Amino acid sequence: MNRSAMAFLPVSEEEGLTLDELAYRRLSRALVTGAMLPGDRLSIRGVAAALGVSSMPARTALQRLAAEQAVDLLPSGTAVVPRLTxxxxxxxxxxxxxxxxxxxxxxxxxxxxxxxxxxxxxxxxxxxxxxxxxxxxxxxxxxxxxxxxxxxxxxxxxxxxxxxxxxxxxxxxxxxxxxxxxxxxxxxxxxxxxxxxxxxxxxxxxxxxxxxxxxxxxxxxxxLRFEDDDTAAERLAAIGQLNAHPLDREPTSLSHHRRRRSRGT
Amino acid sequence: MNRSAMAFLPVSEEEGLTLDELAYRRLSRALVTGAMLPGDRLSIRGVAAALGVSSMPARTALQRLAAEQAVDLLPSGTAVVPRLTxxxxxxxxxxxxxxxxxxxxxxxxxxxxxxxxxxxxxxxxxxxxxxxxxxxxxxxxxxxxxxxxxxxxxxxxxxxxxxxxxxxxxxxxxxxxxxxxxxxxxxxxxxxxxxxxxxxxxxxxxxxxxxxxxxxxxxxxxxLRFEDDDTAAERLAAIGQLNAHPLDREPTSLSHHRRRRSRGT
DNA sequence: ACAAGAGAAATGTGATCACACTATGAACCG
DNA sequence: CGGTTCATAGTGTGATCACATTTCTCTTGT
Known part of the structure; x- marks a missing residue:
């Protein structure tokens, strides 16, 4: 993930909080203040390292943000700052x-x-x-x-x-x-x-x-120019090479409908 | 937790899902269909046992429901089916x-x-x-x-x-x-x-x-008679014993603001 | 020069364990 | 018999590990 995006950290009254809460608040603040850029990937281990906590609180915070639709989830489960179309x-x-x-x-x-x-x-x-x-x-x-x-x-x-x-x-x-x-x-x-x-x-x-x-x-x-204005995929589509725009498509509903990769039975 | 509340289980097309997803869906369904009663406690280990998964997916699902405000969180962190006032x-x-x-x-x-x-x-x-x-x-x-x-x-x-x-x-x-x-x-x-x-x-x-x-x-x-109509706390307050109703108070915002109990500094 | 493939690094999922705290019960003392 | 105390079972938090999958990178072949 983009380490530098984490450098804001307005440490304030964060003592006494659960590590879950702390991780969530810092990530939230980064999002509302616009410190995170659309498309930034937020991996569990990445934010854990950036926040100085273990993976568990980072994981919790990211899942919570995903539940609130504050971040999107790639098919792999990785959180990504949403690109607003x-x-x-x-x-x-x-x-x-x-x-x-x-x-x-x-x-x-x-x-x-x-x-x-x-x-x-x-x-x-x-x-x-x-x-x-x-x-x-x-x-x-x-x-x-x-x-x-x-x-x-x-x-x-x-x-x-x-x-x-x-x-x-x-x-x-x-x-x-x-x-x-x-x-x-x-x-x-x-x-x-x-x-x-x-x-x-x-x-x-x-x-x-x-x-x-x-x-x-x-x-x-x-x-403003939006992410889906005049993208490469769109230009190609105009030519007729593509008719679907898999890259621009919004995830359906909460995009929580991921299939599981085959594991034990 | 109330084990019997879990007995609905409309197992349908749940194969291939992440265990997280499966746990979340079953709990969601239990909530929307009204299978869970207001005030029911949902402990991590409890739903894990009821759903036949380990604690990890149960935990994830409960946190997700809490983030969506589908359940409330007690100060102890335990999830509880909200009592609608x-x-x-x-x-x-x-x-x-x-x-x-x-x-x-x-x-x-x-x-x-x-x-x-x-x-x-x-x-x-x-x-x-x-x-x-x-x-x-x-x-x-x-x-x-x-x-x-x-x-x-x-x-x-x-x-x-x-x-x-x-x-x-x-x-x-x-x-x-x-x-x-x-x-x-x-x-x-x-x-x-x-x-x-x-x-x-x-x-x-x-x-x-x-x-x-x-x-x-x-x-x-x-x-309908609501949970906060004519409760014991309210009757007492009418007498003048209490002026605040700590039991009836809605949790502030997402009620995620729990303080941490003192642990290793 | 460019695309394809193999290897390596990174990732999410899930399980399990230790710890501190909470609530519940019983036993005990008044 | 009533109120207090204490042990015990149960809770959420957090850490750490194993594993399969994904994703990147470097190499290789044309």
Whole structure:
């Protein structure tokens, strides 16, 4: 595996955790922050060595990520950071556009005064980060803003699903990085959302978030080149050499349907 | 663990699978069909023995189910079939009401003539099962009807999420069983949905499914006694002995945040 | 120069074991 | 008889090993 991709390691409050948990959190963080690039292979022994743990916790963490669809599984069982195709990104965005507004709606009645000031602070953090051109800090502020709301929804199942979606979305931003200027075009509506939430107007706040997600999706789709745009396989297919694109095909369902290689009886 | 709960075992096409997969599938099936009751403990060695495999596959399968939130984890790490509280059920239903209609919308353009006839057959199967009063067959027919559509959406991520939700919902129906007559009051709208889909009218079909889910939810909420209704802890709290309900509290997020017990530093 | 094949390294699966912790029971003391 | 204590069985965590398969690399042949 790509060792250098592991070098982020924001060691924080990780003491007292199970090694399973520790491995999972570090891998998760690597995924959401975009430290892992699409296509990176994550082998058990590889992440074990990179994280300084034995294979057992690494194995557990990878299986958990696979179960959450945060990583894909090759037929051999090796985990690989998903390559988001154009269709895949559209699907991901459509799901987010349903679930995250729901969380906002549920959160509206539960937000406290303290939450509002914290949210306002995160908007300020976003603005200063944007002024300084620090892409990483911008994303962090936005993410914290939204997840503070999502947590307030007091809907653990929903929160887990949303976390899953962000895990899957992360690698895309790793691919974006360097395409720098791209992010400049994206505006958020967090100010308006906060204003609505202050008035306990959950429905309008949800609608605002939904349109924010849809706008961002359209922008990214029009700006970014996806993995399945104009690949070698596709060019060949256009010529007529191939009619199926085995490389581009999305794994069916959870891609957990692997057959076993013949072993003892 | 409850050994007898394992006795269903619809061994079918399970050859050639990884032992991990086999264990996972059997447990999944036990959950969705309602064979497992809320509160059942699933220990690693227990399911290993019940499934006739070693602990390793059992462990993997349980961790995977935990990652999908299909089971909860006690602080000790033991998996337990979730007890759906009233709030939890409301949350689950709200999520379903967002995601499943989305799947219908996405599926509409992809359904073929063959799908339509298969769907019509499943509606018939539902009706005859209802006539015979076979609750199990009714549920199976409904489930197959919906998932045939969901699969046609060609949205693997979405399909995985929906499967997760059904996994979580399963145990509730195990609890319902015996309350027999309860199901009699539930009507579905699959006929109307199919009619809409035949006309490629995805949006109306989605709206129909949404209201079907909402109706069923309201019905169940008004009919069923939930685990958190009138518990001992709640009665005590009413008296003023307790103000917090540690027993009823939902685990935060994925409940994966367990602290490690002190071991070698 | 390029493709095919053989060997070597790496990989996931699965089993088994040791360890610390938890819960459950019985025995014991008041 | 009731409450406490202690031993025992059971639990998840983690490590390590064997094995068949996959994947890479280097060589070889044309």
């Amino acid at each position: 154009r269709a895949g990104f559209a699907e991901l965005s459509a799901i987010r556009a349903e679930l995250e507004p729901l969380a906002v709606r549920l959160a509206a009645p539960h937000l406290t005064e303290a939450d509002w000031t914290r949210l306002a602070a995160l908007i300020s953090a976003h603005d200063t980060a944007r002024g300084a051109g620090e892409a990483e800090a911008i994303q962090a502020a936005d993410r914290d803003f939204l997840f503070l709301i999502y947590r307030a929804a007091q809907a653990p199942l929903l929160l887990g699903l949303i976390e899953t979606l962000w895990l899957r979305r992360g690698p895309l931003f790793g691919a974006i990085r360097g395409l720098s200027g791209a992010l400049g075009g994206m505006r958020h509506r967090h100010g308006e959302i906060l204003a609505s939430l202050r008035e306990r107007a959950g429905e309008p706040a949800a609608a605002l978030l939904r349109s924010e997600i849809e706008e961002a999706t359209r922008f990214i789709q029009s700006t | 009233r709030a939890g059920f409301a949350e689950l239903s709200a999520i379903r009401a967002e995601l499943e209609p989305l799947a219908v919308r996405l599926a509409a353009p992809h359904l073929t003539e063959a799908d339509w006839t298969r769907l019509a057959a499943l509606i018939s199967a539902h009706d005859t099962a209802r006539g015979a009063g076979e609750a199990e067959a009714i549920q199976a027919a409904d489930r197959d009807f919906l998932f045939l559509i969901y699969r046609a959406a060609q949205a693997p991520l979405l399909l995985g999420l929906i499967e997760t939700l059904w996994l979580r919902r399963g145990p509730l129906f195990g609890a319902i069983r015996g309350l027999s007559g309860a199901l009699g009051g539930m009507r579905h709208r699959h006929g109307e949905i199919l009619a809409s889909l035949r006309e490629r009218a995805g949006e109306p079909a989605a709206a129909l499914l949404r209201s079907e889910i909402e109706e069923a939810t309201r019905f169940i909420q008004s009919t």
